[in-house]
Amino acid sequence: MAKQAAVEMKNITKRFGSKVVANKNVSLKAYRSEILSILGENGSGKTTLMNMIAGIYFPDEGQIFIDGQEAVIASPKDAFSYKVGMIHQHFKLVDVFTATENIVLGINDGKYNLKESTKKIKEICDKYGFEIDPDKKIYTMSVSEKQTVEIIKVLYRGADILILDEPTAVLTPQETSKLFDVLRRMRDDGKCIIIITHKLHEVMALSDRVSVLRKGEYVGSVNTAETSQEELTEMMVGKKVDLNINRSQPKDIVERLVVEDLSCVDRQGTTVLDKVSFTANAGEILGIAGIAGSGQRELLEAIAGLQKNIDGNIFYNDPNTGNKEDLIGKSPVEIRNLGVRLSFVPEDRLGMGLVANMDITDNMMLRSYSKGKTMFLERKPPKNLAEKIIDELDVVTPGVSTPVRRLSGGNVQKILVGREISSIPTILMAAYPVRGLDINSSYLIYNLLNEQKENGVAVIFVGEDLDVLLELCDRILVIGSGVVTGVVDARTATKEQVGLLMTKSKEEIAGDANE
Amino acid sequence: MSSISATKHHKEPLVHIVKRDEMKIWQAWLVRVAAIVLALLLVGFISMALTKEDFFTIYETMYKGAFGRLGSGSTVMLWNFLQKTAILLGLSLAVTPAFKMKFWNCGAEGQALMGGLASMICMIELGDKLSYPVLLLVILLTSILAGAIWGVIPAIFKAQYNTNETLFTLMMNYIATQIIKYYLYIEGGGSNKINPVDEGNLPIIFDNKYALNVLIVLVLTVLVYVYLNYSKQGYEITVVGESKNTARYIGINVKKVIIRTMIISGAICGIIGMLLVSGTDHSIDTNTVGGQGFTAIMVSWLGQFNPFIMILMSALVIFINLGTGKMADTCGLNSSFADIAVGIVIFFVVGCEFFIHYSVRFRHQRKEAKV
Numbered sequence: 001m002a003k004q005a006a007v008e009m010k011n012i013t014k015r016f017g018s019k020v021v022a023n024k025n026v027s028l029k030a031y032r033s034e035i036l037s038i039l040g041e042n043g044s045g046k047t048t049l050m051n052m053i054a055g056i057y058f059p060d061e062g063q064i065f066i067d068g069q070e071a072v073i074a075s076p077k078d079a080f081s082y083k084v085g086m087i088h089q090h091f092k093l094v095d096v097f098t099a100t101e102n103i104v105l106g107i108n109d110g111k112y113n114l115k116e117s118t119k120k121i122k123e124i125c126d127k128y129g130f131e132i133d134p135d136k137k138i139y140t141m142s143v144s145e146k147q148t149v150e151i152i153k154v155l156y157r158g159a160d161i162l163i164l165d166e167p168t169a170v171l172t173p174q175e176t177s178k179l180f181d182v183l184r185r186m187r188d189d190g191k192c193i194i195i196i197t198h199k200l201h202e203v204m205a206l207s208d209r210v211s212v213l214r215k216g217e218y219v220g221s222v223n224t225a226e227t228s229q230e231e232l233t234e235m236m237v238g239k240k241v242d243l244n245i246n247r248s249q250p251k252d253i254v255e256r257l258v259v260e261d262l263s264c265v266d267r268q269g270t271t272v273l274d275k276v277s278f279t280a281n282a283g284e285i286l287g288i289a290g291i292a293g294s295g296q297r298e299l300l301e302a303i304a305g306l307q308k309n310i311d312g313n314i315f316y317n318d319p320n321t322g323n324k325e326d327l328i329g330k331s332p333v334e335i336r337n338l339g340v341r342l343s344f345v346p347e348d349r350l351g352m353g354l355v356a357n358m359d360i361t362d363n364m365m366l367r368s369y370s371k372g373k374t375m376f377l378e379r380k381p382p383k384n385l386a387e388k389i390i391d392e393l394d395v396v397t398p399g400v401s402t403p404v405r406r407l408s409g410g411n412v413q414k415i416l417v418g419r420e421i422s423s424i425p426t427i428l429m430a431a432y433p434v435r436g437l438d439i440n441s442s443y444l445i446y447n448l449l450n451e452q453k454e455n456g457v458a459v460i461f462v463g464e465d466l467d468v469l470l471e472l473c474d475r476i477l478v479i480g481s482g483v484v485t486g487v488v489d490a491r492t493a494t495k496e497q498v499g500l501l502m503t504k505s506k507e508e509i510a511g512d513a514n515e
Numbered sequence: 516m517s518s519i520s521a522t523k524h525h526k527e528p529l530v531h532i533v534k535r536d537e538m539k540i541w542q543a544w545l546v547r548v549a550a551i552v553l554a555l556l557l558v559g560f561i562s563m564a565l566t567k568e569d570f571f572t573i574y575e576t577m578y579k580g581a582f583g584r585l586g587s588g589s590t591v592m593l594w595n596f597l598q599k600t601a602i603l604l605g606l607s608l609a610v611t612p613a614f615k616m617k618f619w620n621c622g623a624e625g626q627a628l629m630g631g632l633a634s635m636i637c638m639i640e641l642g643d644k645l646s647y648p649v650l651l652l653v654i655l656l657t658s659i660l661a662g663a664i665w666g667v668i669p670a671i672f673k674a675q676y677n678t679n680e681t682l683f684t685l686m687m688n689y690i691a692t693q694i695i696k697y698y699l700y701i702e703g704g705g706s707n708k709i710n711p712v713d714e715g716n717l718p719i720i721f722d723n724k725y726a727l728n729v730l731i732v733l734v735l736t737v738l739v740y741v742y743l744n745y746s747k748q749g750y751e752i753t754v755v756g757e758s759k760n761t762a763r764y765i766g767i768n769v770k771k772v773i774i775r776t777m778i779i780s781g782a783i784c785g786i787i788g789m790l791l792v793s794g795t796d797h798s799i800d801t802n803t804v805g806g807q808g809f810t811a812i813m814v815s816w817l818g819q820f821n822p823f824i825m826i827l828m829s830a831l832v833i834f835i836n837l838g839t840g841k842m843a844d845t846c847g848l849n850s851s852f853a854d855i856a857v858g859i860v861i862f863f864v865v866g867c868e869f870f871i872h873y874s875v876r877f878r879h880q881r882k883e884a885k886v
Contacts, residue, residue, distance in 0.1 A: 015533070016533070060533075306764065333766035352764045353764065357757055366765045369750050376746055
């Protein structure tokens, strides 16, 4: 007799509107004592599919079976009654509560005994090897600790089918391997673990089996031991993809931007950047690595003139005049008026780089609308630029008058990067430019950045995928809690080395300095 | 397995709501027109139930209330309708730049009152001192100035201290009303009212005292449309309204835009105040604007900030208001019936947007998977 699947999905279809088919006729199985990876590019319908097991969405067609019995899962509460728990990408925790309080929150069993709950939580921790203080408040926790709380939360409710949505996106390499150990222990305990991911090396390292989705459709499942990264990529993209980034040796290196002792205090009065010093060279890609929220955003915004309460120096060496300008404390307009051609692809594409409800032409105009002497807008040049970018970067859009919110993530990013590059910058800053993009778009962006570097632009690239940072950049600046913890040569450094620098504490750095 | 049999009773929900594709523009408009027709029918049926009149009498009365008796040849009622529509439209135009910037200007009432007060003061104090053209110019400028000042005060506080503009503009309304009361007290002697003043009245064109008002508002409609859609300042308003972060990112001075836009918003209110005082009533009291400043907010949103759609929306609101008002009058209903009717129509117009963006699916529509 064949093994009974813990979860079986049969012919699941989910549509959003009549055109968007998030999942089409997907059938797959997950077993107990197994880690199954759901692999697919962004937008391939992985999360939507899993959300239907977790009761967030309801399938339009098809059936879900849990342990061989048909299940109707219309809400997360239903999901828990089938012992299904999902850990979402965005944590849903109450900041001012402790771990225990968050874990028991919403369990309505008539008793509220925190002591007993804490004991039960400790048992779960011991069993699987979690390290957490149940009495710690959420707002004092690191991202990885918060994730642990989320996992314990579903275990506490008795889940034995666990779905994790991109659990490593926010973790350092060390934290990731810890998480993987825990997941393996849970598998050995007989649980069914499903992780959603688009990172191939994680799939290879962790899972027993892989199911691949492409554009909402089920491509196939393979045993991890019998496959390779190349084969999986081909399944994911539908064709062979060259996964190499063409990194050229930098030439004609000139110091373009010299940052000295840059400090920044945010609105709450917390120091988010503490005496950051580095140099960005023309003709080089400088990578910036660090755990999410370590000050990357503030650093780029400070250079772009968008941060208040900053201190230190930001020197710009003008290639045309040879002048040295200090950009500290200047507004974006003042920086532009100095002749500094600074382009910035911010992390928040639709909330900062672009206006979601405006069409492509009007978004092209953001940088240039004030040109011209009349009080009226000139829509012809931005329209031409929009057409040029759509043509050159293969943007998929019905036309130039389509609001950018209707474009897919990859196309939105092409529009933004295209606009920023079109001003022929001398400095190009890009924060997480491939986040949420499919493989082809990602490599297109890497190539664009490389092209800019070869044109003599000083490129600053904030990334989260260490493999990419090591492959793309020339040097990598690592920051942790707003402090520079090291600068490494990307050609020789290892992932572990960068990972260690990312988690280095302030005290350790101070210690290093004293030696 | 016991936990699973215990949950067997879960059934697929009867209805669930699904986001639909972006509708074609004509389809969306068809839905909106259908919603208005349905709303009018509902208003008609409710009126029938309340008054026991027959179906056609109801609509005939409504028509009469708005446009006058059919085929009577008299245009008095029609002009009355146009005047009311123009004033509502004008105030809607005034608040639109602010709302497009996501600045909740709930102070059109007060801003228009202050504009009207400025006109009134000029008419009384300068009426016999200045020549007619100069007087009109002074009236226009002071009204604009008064409205703009009343609008810019909350904007300055918003820009500098991030105060809540909704509360602030509402408070400014109360202050404006009290100032009018005080002015009536000192100017009107014991009667607390001002008799119509003959000096400084707007000229009469096309033999109709409302025609100039309507014309001015139409010109304003075109101007506001062009300003919002084709000027750099209008573009800045859109960007600030959609995303302050983007505005900062590209170097727009957000504070400046807030202040400038509220000056414009207040100035247009001031002009409408002038149309009400110098162009219509030739007098002023606390009820001169009559709550239209609030209805204007609704018209602006219903018109999706497009001045030309707002023409239709203000006409619709005034039509319902006058029509059902007349019905309430002739059939002895409470005069609040007009407000209820307007409420019903707006409920339908806003509610239909839901059906433009979402569709409702029923259980049986889900196909069973082939096992």
